[in-house]
Structures are given as structure tokens and as C-alpha cells.
Amino acid sequence: MAAQARSPIGVFDSGIGGLTVVRTLMERLPFEDIIYFGDTARVPYGVKSRDTIRAFTRQITEFLLARDVKLLIVACNTMAAVAIDEVRALSTVPVLDVIDAGARAAVEITRKGVGVIGTPTTINSNAYARSIHALNPAVHVYSQACPLFVPLVEEGWLDNEVARLTAREYLKPVLEEQIDTLVLGCTHYPLLKPLLQEVVGPGIQLVDSAITVAEQTAAALDRLGLHNPQRVAPHYQYYVTDVPLRFQTIGSRFLGRELTHLEQVRW
Amino acid sequence: MAAQARSPIGVFDSGIGGLTVVRTLMERLPFEDIIYFGDTARVPYGVKSRDTIRAFTRQITEFLLARDVKLLIVACNTMAAVAIDEVRALSTVPVLDVIDAGARAAVEITRKGVGVIGTPTTINSNAYARSIHALNPAVHVYSQACPLFVPLVEEGWLDNEVARLTAREYLKPVLEEQIDTLVLGCTHYPLLKPLLQEVVGPGIQLVDSAITVAEQTAAALDRLGLHNPQRVAPHYQYYVTDVPLRFQTIGSRFLGRELTHLEQVRW
Incomplete structure (x- = not known):
């Protein structure tokens, strides 16, 4: 048609x-x-x-x-x-x-390196790194699966101590890398944006693929x-x-x- | 057959x-x-x-x-x-x-009242309270849905600060009631037994329906x-x-x- x-x-x-x-x-x-x-x-x-x-x-x-x-x-x-x-x-x-969209936005923004967070399957597929590298092979990509973020969002725990500790735990290895951009690689994560921005600090820009x-x-x-x-x-x-x-x-x-x-x- | x-x-x-x-x-x-x-x-x-x-x-x-x-x-x-x-x-x-088994065990043990924790559908079905009351209508039952426990167990976070805070948050209203028995109304929860026993204290007996x-x-x-x-x-x-x-x-x-x-x- x-x-x-x-x-x-x-x-x-x-x-x-x-x-x-x-x-x-x-x-x-x-x-x-x-x-x-x-x-x-x-x-x-x-x-x-x-x-x-x-x-x-x-x-x-x-x-x-x-x-x-x-x-x-x-x-x-x-x-x-x-x-x-x-x-x-x-x-x-x-x-x-959403992956192509997020990858394009990340490549435009980053000057240092890109962090990507998502579900285990998304992260293990390596699809974001592949999409980003297809656009610019020089960009460093660091990925982290965050399986508890979806249930936290669905529970409505968007800004309590459990959500904050979970975000700190998952993001610790990502923040040890030199990144200036963090791709929210799951459509649930935009609801955690204020908390995630607080945890990563003002030096890192969040990419919301929505x-x-x-x-x-x-x-x-x-x-x-x-x-x-x-x-x-x-x-x-x-x-x-x-x-x-x-x-x-x-x-x-x-x-x-x-x-x-x-x-x-x-x- | x-x-x-x-x-x-x-x-x-x-x-x-x-x-x-x-x-x-x-x-x-x-x-x-x-x-x-x-x-x-x-x-x-x-x-x-x-x-x-x-x-x-x-x-x-x-x-x-x-x-x-x-x-x-x-x-x-x-x-x-x-x-x-x-x-x-x-x-x-x-x-x-598992519900009939858990209800029978709880009714045998309790002298004060029974707490039941489980997934939202299990708790909303009221099946434990119905099963317990069919055995003994005088037993008081207090229920609480704990939707984050399953993803916590599957992530392997059985004894960290996130799991502990989550358990305290969910169990707070249950512990305010007069209970001496807590039914683990989900087959994932036995893996959280040591943590749950710590959070509820020694005065409450856990019922593991497995x-x-x-x-x-x-x-x-x-x-x-x-x-x-x-x-x-x-x-x-x-x-x-x-x-x-x-x-x-x-x-x-x-x-x-x-x-x-x-x-x-x-x-």
C-alpha cells in the first residue's frame, strides 16, 4: 500500500x-x-x-x-x-x-565518550555501540545493563532512596569512564531523568531517545x-x-x- | 489415565x-x-x-x-x-x-496474626486470606504486594542495601500489625529469606511454601x-x-x- x-x-x-x-x-x-x-x-x-x-x-x-x-x-x-x-x-x-535516533543524537553531542544504559538484552546485543560506531568509529562507548530500572519505574519509585542507591550502583562503573553523554537506552528511563541527572552530575548530558x-x-x-x-x-x-x-x-x-x-x- | x-x-x-x-x-x-x-x-x-x-x-x-x-x-x-x-x-x-500449602502452615503456626507478601496479582486476588479464613476464620491476615522483590532476586541482589531498604519499605505497614507469622507468597522469595528474617526480627516466623x-x-x-x-x-x-x-x-x-x-x- x-x-x-x-x-x-x-x-x-x-x-x-x-x-x-x-x-x-x-x-x-x-x-x-x-x-x-x-x-x-x-x-x-x-x-x-x-x-x-x-x-x-x-x-x-x-x-x-x-x-x-x-x-x-x-x-x-x-x-x-x-x-x-x-x-x-x-x-x-x-x-x-529509538536506537538509531539515540545513536545519532549521542554522536552529535559527545566530545569525549558515550555511556549507554538499557535492559540486559539491549546491552548484550551491542546495538548502540554498533550504531554509534557506524556513524563515527572514533567515539568510545561504555555500556551498562540496569535490569532493576524498569520495575522501579513501574512501581513509581522515581525519586526515593532505593531508586537513588540503585542508580548509583549501576552508574558507578560508567562514571569511572570518560563520558560526557549518557544515552537512556530504554523507553522507561525518561521517567527517571531528574534522578539520573542528579546522580551523573551536570557535566554529563542525557540523551532521551523519545x-x-x-x-x-x-x-x-x-x-x-x-x-x-x-x-x-x-x-x-x-x-x-x-x-x-x-x-x-x-x-x-x-x-x-x-x-x-x-x-x-x-x- | x-x-x-x-x-x-x-x-x-x-x-x-x-x-x-x-x-x-x-x-x-x-x-x-x-x-x-x-x-x-x-x-x-x-x-x-x-x-x-x-x-x-x-x-x-x-x-x-x-x-x-x-x-x-x-x-x-x-x-x-x-x-x-x-x-x-x-x-x-x-x-x-503453594497457596493452600502456605495457608495450612500459617494457620498451624500463628497465635496472633499472619502477614502475607507476594506479587500484586496474588495479593489483589486475596487468595491467601480466603484460604486461611476457610481453615480458621478467626486468624487476622495482613497483605502487602512487593513487586520489586522478583526483579531483585533475579538480579541476584539478595543482601545489599537496595534489597534491605526495599524490604523495610514494603514490610513497614505489615510490621505495624500484630503478626507472628509471615508467609512468603511468591516462589522467588525463599532466596530473600535471610534478609527478610533480619528485617522482621526473631519474633516472626517465616513460612516458605516451597x-x-x-x-x-x-x-x-x-x-x-x-x-x-x-x-x-x-x-x-x-x-x-x-x-x-x-x-x-x-x-x-x-x-x-x-x-x-x-x-x-x-x-
């Missing part, structure tokens, strides 16, 4: 983290319709094998393409890390992803002439594979507004 | 936590074969909806019954809390579960005449739906020995 300006943007994640990307898209591109897909029945992907993640990613990509999206955003670092080639191979529309991917999306729509010409209130639709306890509460915290138009897909 | 003494015991969980039950079964019943099923591709269940958990539970029960187990142990508090009736309705062999369900299993085999008469090294088989990063390492920590005979089931 041909990409159409009035079609929605498709955004997907393994769960609710990608709603931080939807939030920045709403702010940056206030006239675009958005369809979000969160695989809440099978979340988290960050602890699953590559084969399983690739199979799940194909299924979601096909679901969104069948809904005539004009652009696909992989708003999940784990899927972007291990399955971006699957998405690109299947997709008939342009594909953007913001950078929204900028890339705006640039892609410019280039392709695909901005929605309508100036009416946009339509937002959220598909999830499960509606767990407290989903509306947590989702609204990620989205920065009330989460409505939620529909459960049963696979 | 009729239950046979030489058949294996079937144990299942949403992931690897149930291996703490397998471990105590191996110690208590060293001549029994065991088949374990861990739904590692879809773990954790504790944050999913009741309907999803019930559907997944039926699928696993059918898988183990097809392998001619002589007894089924639901080694997952979340499944026991919301889907035990599904298991009992499907099963042609006796069914034991131990109590192994005792119930021994009693059931006595009663039904289903002890394996063979005195050879037993066979252990582990089925999982995914083999994530560090699975062998984490699994061996739960099991207290090396995890071998692992087979992946693709659903």
Missing part, C-alpha cells in the same frame, strides 16, 4: 514504555493520528531470547501494516536491538527506531511530504494484548495524559 | 521461581522423577489479567497431563491464586498448590500409595517456553544445583 499523508503513525513497544515516545510525538506533531501497539501479555522482552523477540516483532509489524500506517516507529530498544532488520524487510513504509525519535519523525514527514494536512483534533488508538492491573494508572503516567481508546487484541 | 507410582511429579510455574519447589522436592523425595514446566516466554504472570493467566494455566496443565504425571504441583502463587479451579477441573491426578508443599506432596504419596518404588537416580526434565540470557545461571541459583535436561517448547 502507498503511504498516505492522512494515515496514522504506527508506534510499537513490548509494553507501555513506548508511550513516552507517543507523548513526545503528540507534543512535536500535534495533528498526527497515532496507533500504538503494546504487547502487554508478553512483556518484558528484555529478558527473552533473540528468536522469540524476532517472532513477536514480526507479528506486531504485520498488525500495524494491516492498519495502513504511513510510518512505523520501533519504540522498544530491545526490538530495535535484535529485530530491526525483520521490521525493515517486512515494511512497505519508512521505519524509524525526544530524538520524535525529531526524526518530523524530519521524515517533511522530506516525504507526509504531514497530515488536517488541522483537527487527532485520533489516538491504543492496542494492547493484555490489560493488567493498574494499567490505566501506569500508562497515564508514561503518557502524561489520560489513556483512552484502549482496545485489547487477543492472540 | 490412571496415576502410576513410577510416573513423574509435574511441577509448573510462570518462570523459574518454581525451581525453589523442585529443589525442596528433590531433598524431601530423592527417588521421585520430576517434570518441570516454566513459561519463560510469557513470564511474569503477576502483572497480567486474570483471563490471560487462566488461559495460560490451562495450556500448561494439558501439556503436563499429556506427559502422564502422577501428581500436579502448581508452584506459582499467581496461577494458584487465580486459576486453581481450572487446574482441578482439567486434572485427572491429584493437584497441590518447604510446606514438599511436605504435603510426601503425605499425598503416602496416602495414595504412589511413592516411586525404584531406588535409582531419578530423572529430572525441565521444559521452558524460552531460554533467555543468563537462564542457566539464574536457574541454577534457584535450584541449588546445575540445571541440565533443559528443553524449549515453542508455542
Whole structure:
């Protein structure tokens, strides 16, 4: 199918983290319709094998393409890390992803070295280092898996002593390296930004890929002439594979507004 | 099919936590074969909806019954809390579960009141309080969800300052009540036992349902005449739906020995 300006943007994640990307898209591109897909029945992907993640990613990509999206955003670092080639191979529309967006922003900012934090699967995939080195082989990259950050964010412990000690523990080896830029390599981490900035200090700039991917999306729509010409209130639709306890509460915290138009897909 | 003494015991969980039950079964019943099923591709269940958990539970029960187990142990508090009736309705062999085992032990021990800690779904289901009150309506029960304990255990942070502060935070409201017994309502929690005993102090007895369900299993085999008469090294088989990063390492920590005979089931 041909990409159409009035079609929605498709955004997907393994769960609710990608709603931080939807939030920045709403702010940056206030006239675009958005369809979000969160695989809440099978979340988290960050602890699953590559084969399983690739199979799940194909299924979601096909679901969104069948809904005539004009652009696909992989708003999940784990899927972007291990399955971006699957998405690109299947997709008939342009594909953007949070890893490419974060890597580009980091390379533009850094003068010394880049730290990357994320889930174990993202970090072990080495996808950020590969993306950064493809852009500039001279940049030093130091990576650290932070498996407790996602559950801390979902518990809403964003600024207490447990969150602070956990951040200090995870960031200690990263801060011993010469870095001036820290990439938040997981869509949950923007909610920890104030705490992380406090722990790393003012000398290190945080890269929030929710913001950078929204900028890339705006640039892609410019280039392709695909901005929605309508100036009416946009339509937002959220598909999830499960509606767990407290989903509306947590989702609204990620989205920065009330989460409505939620529909459960049963696979 | 009729239950046979030489058949294996079937144990299942949403992931690897149930291996703490397998471990105590191996110690208590060293001549029994065991088949374990861990739904590692879809773990954790504790944050999913009741309907999803019930559907997944039926699928696993059918898988183990097809392998001619002589007894089924639901080694997952979340499944026991919301889907035990599904298991009992499907099963042609006796069914034991960690909630019933924990509730019976707590009622025997307590003289003042019982605290119960677990995942949000287990606690919200109120299954422990219902089971305890069915045995003795006079026992006071105080419950507390501890969503960060599972990721802490899986990270291996069993005795550091983050784990200690988290335990103090979660247990503060429980300790303000008059309790003398604390039920570890999640199969991950036995690994936190030393820390939890330190936080609650010597006046409170911990109930580890891995131990109590192994005792119930021994009693059931006595009663039904289903002890394996063979005195050879037993066979252990582990089925999982995914083999994530560090699975062998984490699994061996739960099991207290090396995890071998692992087979992946693709659903």
C-alpha cells in the first residue's frame, strides 16, 4: 500500500514504555493520528531470547501494516536491538527506531565518550555501540545493563532512596569512564531523568531517545511530504494484548495524559 | 489415565521461581522423577489479567497431563491464586498448590496474626486470606504486594542495601500489625529469606511454601500409595517456553544445583 499523508503513525513497544515516545510525538506533531501497539501479555522482552523477540516483532509489524500506517516507529530498544532488520524487510513504509535516533543524537553531542544504559538484552546485543560506531568509529562507548530500572519505574519509585542507591550502583562503573553523554537506552528511563541527572552530575548530558525519535519523525514527514494536512483534533488508538492491573494508572503516567481508546487484541 | 507410582511429579510455574519447589522436592523425595514446566516466554504472570493467566494455566496443565504425571504441583502463587479451579477441573491426578500449602502452615503456626507478601496479582486476588479464613476464620491476615522483590532476586541482589531498604519499605505497614507469622507468597522469595528474617526480627516466623508443599506432596504419596518404588537416580526434565540470557545461571541459583535436561517448547 502507498503511504498516505492522512494515515496514522504506527508506534510499537513490548509494553507501555513506548508511550513516552507517543507523548513526545503528540507534543512535536500535534495533528498526527497515532496507533500504538503494546504487547502487554508478553512483556518484558528484555529478558527473552533473540528468536522469540524476532517472532513477536514480526507479528506486531504485520498488525500495524494491516492498519495502513504511513510510518512505523520501533519504540522498544530491545526490538530495535535484535529485530530491526525483520521490521525493515517486512515494511512497505519508512521505519524509524529509538536506537538509531539515540545513536545519532549521542554522536552529535559527545566530545569525549558515550555511556549507554538499557535492559540486559539491549546491552548484550551491542546495538548502540554498533550504531554509534557506524556513524563515527572514533567515539568510545561504555555500556551498562540496569535490569532493576524498569520495575522501579513501574512501581513509581522515581525519586526515593532505593531508586537513588540503585542508580548509583549501576552508574558507578560508567562514571569511572570518560563520558560526557549518557544515552537512556530504554523507553522507561525518561521517567527517571531528574534522578539520573542528579546522580551523573551536570557535566554529563542525557540523551532521551523519545525526544530524538520524535525529531526524526518530523524530519521524515517533511522530506516525504507526509504531514497530515488536517488541522483537527487527532485520533489516538491504543492496542494492547493484555490489560493488567493498574494499567490505566501506569500508562497515564508514561503518557502524561489520560489513556483512552484502549482496545485489547487477543492472540 | 490412571496415576502410576513410577510416573513423574509435574511441577509448573510462570518462570523459574518454581525451581525453589523442585529443589525442596528433590531433598524431601530423592527417588521421585520430576517434570518441570516454566513459561519463560510469557513470564511474569503477576502483572497480567486474570483471563490471560487462566488461559495460560490451562495450556500448561494439558501439556503436563499429556506427559502422564502422577501428581500436579502448581508452584506459582499467581496461577494458584487465580486459576486453581481450572487446574482441578482439567486434572485427572491429584493437584497441590503453594497457596493452600502456605495457608495450612500459617494457620498451624500463628497465635496472633499472619502477614502475607507476594506479587500484586496474588495479593489483589486475596487468595491467601480466603484460604486461611476457610481453615480458621478467626486468624487476622495482613497483605502487602512487593513487586520489586522478583526483579531483585533475579538480579541476584539478595543482601545489599537496595534489597534491605526495599524490604523495610514494603514490610513497614505489615510490621505495624500484630503478626507472628509471615508467609512468603511468591516462589522467588525463599532466596530473600535471610534478609527478610533480619528485617522482621526473631519474633516472626517465616513460612516458605516451597518447604510446606514438599511436605504435603510426601503425605499425598503416602496416602495414595504412589511413592516411586525404584531406588535409582531419578530423572529430572525441565521444559521452558524460552531460554533467555543468563537462564542457566539464574536457574541454577534457584535450584541449588546445575540445571541440565533443559528443553524449549515453542508455542
